[in-house]
Structure formats: structure tokens, C-alpha cells
Amino acid sequence: SRKNARKAALHPLWQSPLTIPGGTRQSPINIQWRDSVYDPFLKPLKISYDPTTCLHIWNNGYSFLVEFDDSADRSTIVGGPLENQYRLKQFHFHWGAINDWGSEHTVDSKFYPAELHLVHWNAVEYPSFEEAVMEGNGLAVIGVFLKLGARHEGLQTLVDALPAVRHKDAVIEFDDFDPSCLIPSCPDYWTYAGSLTTPPLTESVTWIIKKKPIEVDENQLEAFRTLLFTSDGEEERRMVDNFRPLQPLMNRTVRSSFR
Numbered sequence: 132s133r134k135n136a137r138k139a140a141l142h143p144l145w146q147s148p149l150t151i152p153g154g155t156r157q158s159p160i161n162i163q164w165r166d167s168v169y170d171p172f173l174k175p176l177k178i179s180y181d182p183t184t185c186l187h188i189w190n191n192g193y194s195f196l197v198e199f200d201d202s203a204d205r206s207t208i209v210g211g212p213l214e215n216q217y218r219l220k221q222f223h224f225h226w227g228a229i230n231d232w233g234s235e236h237t238v239d240s241k242f243y244p245a246e247l248h249l250v251h252w253n254a255v256e257y258p259s260f261e262e263a264v265m266e267g268n269g270l271a272v273i274g275v276f277l278k279l280g281a282r283h284e285g286l287q288t289l290v291d292a293l294p295a296v297r298h299k300d301a302v303i304e305f306d307d308f309d310p311s312c313l314i315p316s317c318p319d320y321w322t323y324a325g326s327l328t329t330p331p332l333t334e335s336v337t338w339i340i341k342k343k344p345i346e347v348d349e350n351q352l353e354a355f356r357t358l359l360f361t362s363d364g365e366e367e368r369r370m371v372d373n374f375r376p377l378q379p380l381m382n383r384t385v386r387s388s389f390r
């Protein structure tokens with residue numbers, strides 16, 4: 132009826148619903164360290180990326196994505212909480228207007244200034260990424276926190292390319308980049324069952340959140356903030372605060388790979 136037809140609250144950035152009706156495993160979440168449960172059966176995560184699978188960088192109006200050739204098992208992850216091998220499709224970041232916030236996940240309610248997501252799909256069980264996005268075990272996303280500190284030399288090659296993708300829909304060729312340089316060597320991670328944090332928000336992601344952050348410097352974070360949500364010719368809106376609000380944990384346990 133009319134009185135029940137209340138409009139779902141929409142997030143200003145994406146006009147996406149803040150909550151998915153019936154959603155039971157939405158992301159991001161706060162990771163309460165002391166509530167996470169050590170699982171001795173969790174395996175180490177095995178990451179094997181081939182830098183020649185790197186294709187291009189593009190600004191999709193939510194973030195900037197570095198996309199990979201996922202037509203074969205050339206850049207993959209296996210092990211950890213995963214039952215299958217997953218193929219790297221793209222990586223992207225979320226960040227804030229200032230260093231006090233920007234990450235999607237929080238640890239003990241602490242925000243980091245930015246968060247990296249490496250998106251993989253289950254090519255063993257599904258024929259395409261688009262199909263995997265709709266399945267409960269379709270995707271595996273590695274989350275890496277960024278903290279303010281020393282300049283990150285590996286990230287700098289990415290930062291140097293950002294002016295070329297300042298506007299929404301801009302794309303440039305980008306090759307020979309190995310994203311494992313952005314992943315901390317410490318093997319420790321948390322893992323939980325969640326969702327995409329941007330539309331279509333599907334509950335298809337096994338999240339693997341690295342415990343240790345990587346360090347980047349102020350200039351590198353500022354470079355992210357020079358990007359635009361808007362296309363060339365539109366009134367400029369700076370690409371900042373492109374993170375989704377925290378979602379309820381509901382009936383989920385966050386497991387840790389470490390004591």
C-alpha cells in the first residue's frame with residue numbers, strides 16, 4: 132500500500148539503495164578484531180599474477196580500475212578460504228576527501244585513508260565474470276588497506292598515469308604491471324562472506340582482507356583526489372569519498388588466518 136511504499140534511502144553517490152531489501156551478507160563491515168575467530172584450517176593464499184595480462188586503466192565514474200586479460204588462467208589466486216582457483220579481472224581503490232576516512236572496511240571502527248580491491252572470479256565453475264557476479268561463490272576480492280607513510284614506488288607508476296584518466300570514461304593503455312607489489316608480504320588476513328560494495332551489490336563475494344596495510348605518501352593520496360566523477364565537458368565533481376557506508380554484520384562470523 133502507499134504507506135508501506137516508503138522510498139529506500141539512496142546513497143548520494145551511486146543512487147544505490149543504502150540497504151538491499153532481504154540482504155543478509157552485505158559489505159563493507161567493521162571487523163572487530165577480538166570477535167574474529169581463528170580458523171586453523173584456513174590455507175595460505177597463493178597469488179600468481181602475470182604482469183603481461185595487464186590491459187588498461189579506466190575511470191568508470193565510481194573509481195579508477197586497472198583491468199586484466201582474464202581469458203585464461205594467467206593471473207590467479209588459490210588457497211586461503213577458497214575452494215577453487217579464481218582469475219584476476221581488475222583492481223580499483225576507494226578513498227576519502229581527507230586522510231581521516233576513505234576505506235570501506237574498518238578495523239575496530241578505525242578507517243584507513245584508502246582501500247585497494249583486487250577482484251577475481253571463479254572461472255572453474257562459471258563461464259564468465261558476468262555470470263560469476265550473480266553466484267554466492269562467484270567472486271573473491273582481496274582488500275588491502277592503505278595508510279599514510281612512505282612513498283610506495285610500485286603505486287607511483289599507477290599515480291603517474293592518473294592525469295590521463297581524469298574524466299569519467301577516459302581509458303589509457305597500461306601494461307606490464309604486477310599488482311602483487313601492492314599486497315603486503317605478511318600472510319595474515321580476515322575472511323567473511325559478503326557482497327559487491329557498488330551496484331549491483333550482489334552477495335557473491337568471498338572477502339579476504341589483509342591484516343597489514345601498505346604505506347603510501349600524501350602526494351599519492353592527493354593524486355587519487357584529482358580524479359573526477361564527471362565526464363569531460365560536465366561541471367567538475369572531484370572523485371572523493373567513493374566508499375559505501377558500513378553494513379550490518381547480521382548472522383556472520385569473520386574468520387582470521389592468524390592467532
Ligand SMILES: NS(=O)(=O)c1nc2c(F)c(F)c(F)c(F)c2s1
Nearest residue numbers: 248250272326327328329330331
Ligand atoms: N567494490 S567491490 O565490491 O570490490 C566491486 N564492486 C563491483 C561492481 F559493482 C561491479 F559492477 C563490478 F563489475 C565489479 F567488478 C565490482 S568489484
Ligand SMILES: [Zn+2]
Nearest residue numbers: 223225248328
Ligand atoms: Zn571496491
